[in-house]
Amino acid sequence: DNASRGLWSSRWVFFLAATGSAVGLGNIWKFPYVTGQNGGGAFVLVYLACILLIGIPLLMTEVMIGRRGRANPDGAVARLAREAGASSRWRVVGWLGGLTGFLILSFYLVVAGWALAYVPATFSGGFAGVSGEASGELFGALLADPLRLVVCATLVLAATMLIVGFGVRGGLERSLRFLMPGLFVLMLVLVVYAAIEGEFAQALQFLFVPDFSALTAQSVLIALGHAFFTLSLGCGAMMVYGSYLPEGTSIAKTSILVALADTAVALLAGLAIFPLVFGNGLEPGAGPGLIFVTLPIAFGQMPLGQVVGGLFFIMLVIAALTSAISLSEPSIAWLTERFRISRTKAVLGSGLVLWLLSLGSVFSFNHWADYQLFGKTFFDTLDYLTTNWLMPLGGLGTVLFTGWVLQKQVVAEAIGIRSAGVFRAWWNLLRYGTPVAIVLVFLNLLGLI
Numbered sequence: 001d002n003a004s005r006g007l008w009s010s011r012w013v014f015f016l017a018a019t020g021s022a023v024g025l026g027n028i029w030k031f032p033y034v035t036g037q038n039g040g041g042a043f044v045l046v047y048l049a050c051i052l053l054i055g056i057p058l059l060m061t062e063v064m065i066g067r068r069g070r071a072n073p074d075g076a077v078a079r080l081a082r083e084a085g086a087s088s089r090w091r092v093v094g095w096l097g098g099l100t101g102f103l104i105l106s107f108y109l110v111v112a113g114w115a116l117a118y119v120p121a122t123f124s125g126g127f128a129g130v131s132g133e134a135s136g137e138l139f140g141a142l143l144a145d146p147l148r149l150v151v152c153a154t155l156v157l158a159a160t161m162l163i164v165g166f167g168v169r170g171g172l173e174r175s176l177r178f179l180m181p182g183l184f185v186l187m188l189v190l191v192v193y194a195a196i197e198g199e200f201a202q203a204l205q206f207l208f209v210p211d212f213s214a215l216t217a218q219s220v221l222i223a224l225g226h227a228f229f230t231l232s233l234g235c236g237a238m239m240v241y242g243s244y245l246p247e248g249t250s251i252a253k254t255s256i257l258v259a260l261a262d263t264a265v266a267l268l269a270g271l272a273i274f275p276l277v278f279g280n281g282l283e284p285g286a287g288p289g290l291i292f293v294t295l296p297i298a299f300g301q302m303p304l305g306q307v308v309g310g311l312f313f314i315m316l317v318i319a320a321l322t323s324a325i326s327l328s329e330p331s332i333a334w335l336t337e338r339f340r341i342s343r344t345k346a347v348l349g350s351g352l353v354l355w356l357l358s359l360g361s362v363f364s365f366n367h368w369a370d371y372q373l374f375g376k377t378f379f380d381t382l383d384y385l386t387t388n389w390l391m392p393l394g395g396l397g398t399v400l401f402t403g404w405v406l407q408k409q410v411v412a413e414a415i416g417i418r419s420a421g422v423f424r425a426w427w428n429l430l431r432y433g434t435p436v437a438i439v440l441v442f443l444n445l446l447g448l449i
């Protein structure tokens with residue numbers, strides 16, 4: 001049974017796959033826009049603290065649970081609970097994660113579709129010499145066109161399901177080798193351009209000089225949620241990837257490298273985008289359209305901008321695909337392992353449900369924009385619930401399960417940290433620091449502290 005599941009061919013490939021899952025729209029689309037909406041520096045600081053104190057320890061934990069459980073998140077947690085003689089109810093931590101990932105995927109596809117729509121628009125010179133205002137209008141026109149949005153989201157969904165259907169490992173291993181370095185280089189080019197042409201000093205100030213008066217309980221929750229989102233935590237993705245990890249790899253080292261790469265790409269995205277925001281008199285808090293309005297201005301002006309921009313959006317689509325694949329794998333693995341249905345059927349069935357759900361997000365920007373719950377559209381509600389509540393809750397369940405239910409001995413062996421001091425630090429963080437921090441953020445938001 002275990003042997004038929006297959007493994008990543010090496011530690012390096014696992015690193016690429018985990019980085020492929022982590023680096024995506026979260027870094028390039030979401031990080032700049034939530035940072036802009038939440039006042040900049042102080043938000044960035046809280047976000048970095050969340051990565052360090054909650055994200056990295058939890059990333060190690062999830063990979064460890066997957067590798068030790070050797071199954072989909074639901075099955076892996078159930079197996080470890082059984083071994084520890086604990087209630088099998090803990091498996092809720094696993095399947096709730098899978099469900100969260102599934103819901104996220106339904107709107108992630110739609111945003112990836114925006115990036116896809118921008119590939120031909122950029123290559124064809126559609127943004128040549130465009131101003132901030134005109135760029136905003138072009139983005140608005142895309143959002144107002146449900147047919148284009150559906151076609152693009154469907155193409156992304158089809159590509160994701162095709163790769164997942166053929167088995168994650170083959171397709172992913174090949175595409176990841178050139179993607180990550182390529183994306184990194186292009187981000188650097190954009191930062192250099194922004195440093196020359198934009199308001200770089202103002203951007204640095206905005207991103208790195210904290211103004212704590214701009215920080216609300218709500219923005220702390222959003223920073224925590226974004227730390228989960230960007231590292232693919234609390235939704236089974238890293239667990240299921242961990243379940244394909246060969247024995248004998250250092251989980252700690254790999255996790256830290258993944259988190260570093262992810263953070264580097266997010267900060268580069270911020271450094272590329274905010275100089276352009278300020279240089280073109282745009283609003284940092286403009287929301288989800290931020291990169292789709294700012295970057296085309298740069299591509300419309302820089303030498304070879306059509307080509308650079310087209311390549312950039314292609315890379316963004318591929319980065320989103322490698323994340324989308326990891327969002328769908330927990331539920332696909334669950335369907336095939338728990339219910340013994342074929343991978344093809346699992347892919348077709350979940351693809352259909354995802355497609356229907358994604359329509360809700362597509363129409364949030366046009367026909368259904370007026371149907372709101374607490375002032376949020378369907379798209380915003382789904383994003384807020386999954387990212388800011390379900391992911392941290394899933395993470396909380398995971399650390400409580402690991403730190404308080406599993407035996408220390410078993411965990412120590414599975415995580416494979418050689419230094420006793422480092423293990424003790426991680427173990428204490430997991431048992432006390434991480435759960436307390438998550439609970440404090442929730443209580444703070446609810447106004448209870």
Ligand code: PHE
Nearest residue numbers: 022024025026229230232237
């Ligand atoms: N981490 C991905 C990103 O930053 C999104 C993601 C979330 C992927 C959850 C998998 C699981 O874009």
Ligand code: NA
Nearest residue numbers: 022023026230
């Ligand atoms: Na990310």
